[in-house]
Amino acid sequence: xxxxxxSPLLNPVLAGILGGALMAGCQxxxxxxxxxxxxxxxxxxxxITARGxxxxxxxxxDTSGSMTKPVDPEKTVNGVKVCHGQNAQGQDYxxxxxxxxxxxxxxxxxxxxxxxxxxxxxxxxxxVRFGLTTYPAPITSTSATPAQFCAAASAGESVRVxxxxxxxxxxxxxxxxxxxxxxxxxxxxxxxxxxxxxxxTSGSLEFTGSLLTTDPKLRPQIIILLTDxxxxxxxxxxxxxxxxxxxxxxxxxxxxxxEVSESAYYHRGCLDKNASVAAVQALQAREISTIxxxxxxxxxxxxxxxxLNEMARAGGFARKCRADLDCGAGxxxxxxxxxxxxxxxxxxNQVELAAALKAISEQLxxxxxxxxxxxxxxxxxxxxxxxxxxxxxxTLAGPDxxxxxxxxxxxxxxxxxxxxxxxxxxxxxxxxxxxxxx
Numbered sequence: 001x002x003x004x005x006x007s008p009l010l011n012p013v014l015a016g017i018l019g020g021a022l023m024a025g026c027q028x029x030x031x032x033x034x035x036x037x038x039x040x041x042x043x044x045x046x047x048i049t050a051r052g053x054x055x056x057x058x059x060x061x062d063t064s065g066s067m068t069k070p071v072d073p074e075k076t077v078n079g080v081k082v083c084h085g086q087n088a089q090g091q092d093y094x095x096x097x098x099x100x101x102x103x104x105x106x107x108x109x110x111x112x113x114x115x116x117x118x119x120x121x122x123x124x125x126x127x128v129r130f131g132l133t134t135y136p137a138p139i140t141s142t143s144a145t146p147a148q149f150c151a152a153a154s155a156g157e158s159v160r161v162x163x164x165x166x167x168x169x170x171x172x173x174x175x176x177x178x179x180x181x182x183x184x185x186x187x188x189x190x191x192x193x194x195x196x197x198x199x200x201t202s203g204s205l206e207f208t209g210s211l212l213t214t215d216p217k218l219r220p221q222i223i224i225l226l227t228d229x230x231x232x233x234x235x236x237x238x239x240x241x242x243x244x245x246x247x248x249x250x251x252x253x254x255x256x257x258x259e260v261s262e263s264a265y266y267h268r269g270c271l272d273k274n275a276s277v278a279a280v281q282a283l284q285a286r287e288i289s290t291i292x293x294x295x296x297x298x299x300x301x302x303x304x305x306x307x308l309n310e311m312a313r314a315g316g317f318a319r320k321c322r323a324d325l326d327c328g329a330g331x332x333x334x335x336x337x338x339x340x341x342x343x344x345x346x347x348x349n350q351v352e353l354a355a356a357l358k359a360i361s362e363q364l365x366x367x368x369x370x371x372x373x374x375x376x377x378x379x380x381x382x383x384x385x386x387x388x389x390x391x392x393x394x395t396l397a398g399p400d401x402x403x404x405x406x407x408x409x410x411x412x413x414x415x416x417x418x419x420x421x422x423x424x425x426x427x428x429x430x431x432x433x434x435x436x437x438x
Contacts, residue, residue: 054127054128054129054168054173054219055127055128055129055219055220055221055222055364056128056129056131056163056165056212056214056219056220056221056222057128057129057130057131057163057222057223057224057364058130058131058132058133058163058208058211058212058222058223058224059130059131059132059133059180059224059226060133060134060135060153060204060205060208060223060224060225060226061113061132061133061134061135061184061226062134062135062195062199062225062226062227062228062229062295063110063134063135063136063138063187063195063196063197064135064136064195064196064197064198064199064228064229065096065097065195065196065197065198066097066109066199066228066229066296066298067097067108067109067110067113067195067228068096068097068100068101068108068109068110068189068190068194068195069094069096069097069108069109069296070083070094070095070101070106070107070108071107071108071109071112071296071348071349071350072107072349073094075105075106077105082102082105082106083095083101083106085099095108097190097194097195097196100189100190100191100194101189101190103189107349107350108189109228109295109296110187110189110194110195111189112295112349112350112353113226113295113350113353114184114185114187115350115354116347116350116353116354116357117181117184117357118181118185119354120354120357120358120361121177121178121180121181122177122178122181123358123361124177124361124364124365125173125174125175125176125177125178126170126171126173126174126177127173127361127364127365128173128222128364129163129164129165129167129173129176130161130163130173130176130177130180131159131161131162131163131164131180131211132159132160132161132180132183132184133153133158133159133160133204133207133208133211134153134158134160134187135152135153135158135199135200135201135204136148136149136150136151136152136153136196136197136198136199136200136204136233137151137152137153137154137156137157137158138157138158138193139151139196139197140192140193142192144196144197145264146264146265146268147235147264148197149196149197149198149233150197150198150200150232150233150235150268151197151200152200152202152203152204152206152207152233153200153203153204153207153208154207155207158204158207159211160180160183160184161176161179161180161183162211163211163212164176165214197233198232198233198268199227199229199230199231199232199233199251200231200232200233200234200272201225201227201231201232201233201272201276201279202231202234202272202275202276202278202279203233203234203279205223205225205276205279205280205283205290206279206282208223209223209279209282209283209286209288212288216286216287216288217287217424218424220289221286221287221288221289222288222289222290222291222317222364223283223288223289223290223291223315224291224293224360225290225291225292225293225311226293226295227292227293227294227295227299227308228294228295228296228298228299229251229296229298229299229304230251230271230272230273230298230302230303230304230307230308231271231272231273231275231276231307232251232252232268232269232270232271232272233268233272234267234268234270234272234275235267235268236267236275237267237268237270237272237275238274239267239270240258240259240261240266240267240270241255241256241257241258241259241260241266241269241270242258242259242260242261242266245258245259247270248269248270248271249270249271249273249303250269250270250271251269251270251271252265252269255269257269258270271303271307273303273306273307273310276307276311277307277310277311277314280311280314280315281314283315284314284315284316289315289316289317290311290312290314290315290316290317291312291315291317291345291360292308292311292312292315292317292343292344292345293344293345293346293347293353293356293357293360294308294344294345294346294347295346295347295348295353296348297348299346300346300348305342308343308344308346309342309343309344311344312343312344313343317363318339318340318343318344319339319340319342319343319344319345320338320339320340321333321334321335321338321339321340322335322338323335326340327340327341327342328340345359345360369411369416369419369420369422370410370411370412370415370416370419370420371408371409371410371411372408372409372411372430372432373407373408374407374408374409374432374434376407378434378436379407379434379436380434380435380436381436383397383404385434385435385436386404386409386432386433386434386435387432387433387435388401388402388409388430388431388432388433389429389430389431389433390415390418390428390429390430390431391428391429392429392431395415399412399413400412400413400414400415401413401415402415408432409432
């Protein structure tokens with residue numbers, strides 16, 4: 001949506017008009033000396049393509065077993081560690097995907113994710129066409145095999161909610177987002193349908209890309225990847241724990257699972273950085289952007305920051321900044337590149353995840369087609385000094401056209417409807433000229 005502003009001085013023109021008026025008479029008069037009047041004009045030009053521009057956004061959400069871990073394993077309430085318990089032998093344990101946490105007192109990554117996603121979808125539902133895919137592929141067997149634990153998202157149950165390609169209106173899209181939220185909230189923290197398995201990121205990204213088929217020139221295509229760990233589970237990983245221990249960077253405990261050739265995790269347990277970054281690059285080559293969110297303590301340590309950084313930068317949606325303050329504590333801004341040192345969004349709990357999602361929502365939010373904002377310095381002293389052109393034709397103010405509001409021009413009635421009906425192949429050009437005294 002291109003926009004530019006220009007402010008040429010109009011003093012010579014005004015001086016000519018005033019001069020001609022004074023010379024029209026024959027009499028002479030004495031005038032009080034006054035300062036020359038200075039006038040400036042600001043012209044705001046916008047090309048509006050309201051319809052056809054709401055992005056397709058597929059949420060690719062990590063439902064690996066680690067998502068059921070406590071956000072704060074050592075949380076204490078009245079002196080009691082509420083995420084701890086004792087087994088039949090009197091041994092201490094921390095709740096996880098095998099011994100489910102009571103999320104009412106011990107929030108897990110999954111329960112915090114659910115809590116943060118609800119307001120995000122409520123606020124952003126009408127802005128985009130959302131879909132929901134989870135990975136690994138849902139595991140329902142009580143005795144799942146390594147292949148099942150590591151199965152990437154695929155057609156069928158992995159696609160929890162498809163992108164609504166036939167919906168356009170705000171109300172329809174918000175209702176769709178509300179339904180998506182209900183589906184997400186229904187995934188339990190414990191029990192048979194709880195998050196389980198590994199983190200087959202590269203294969204899941206490749207599959208998710210196949211679901212985004214709209215021409216990105218007509219409608220932005222975006223994947224929001226939300227993960228609590230580093231990618232693994234690639235049976236075709238080029239490394240293994242015996243021959244390439246450093247490059248393998250085994251993601252499992254004990255690491256011997258990556259070192260024995262007979263192990264099902266000989267390749268699957270290795271860090272799958274190269275293929276995951278390559279998958280994001282392949283998506284970007286198709287003009288599909290990838291936004292990366294790291295959630296949980298594991299995304300701040302070890303190889304995770306480097307891996308997620310590379311993925312975020314390859315995805316075309318790295319965190320932007322103008323100063324260090326924009327990047328948050330512990331991060332710095334590369335002012336020349338306008339890019340934060342940490343390219344991915346990182347969150348350790350519900351509040352931080354909600355903040356990250358809100359920042360993403362603001363980037364996805366598009367300008368209102370029926371509103372042209374003017375800075376206070378551009379607003380004229382008299383509303384009559386604003387002139388509006390639509391597709392090169394001057395349009396007069398009125399209830400069915402436009403009016404001057406506190407910080408700009410608001411289009412109403414059939415004129416607003418005309419702007420809202422614009423499409424990339426049939427855009428509407430709007431020009432607002434504001435004249436003011438300097």
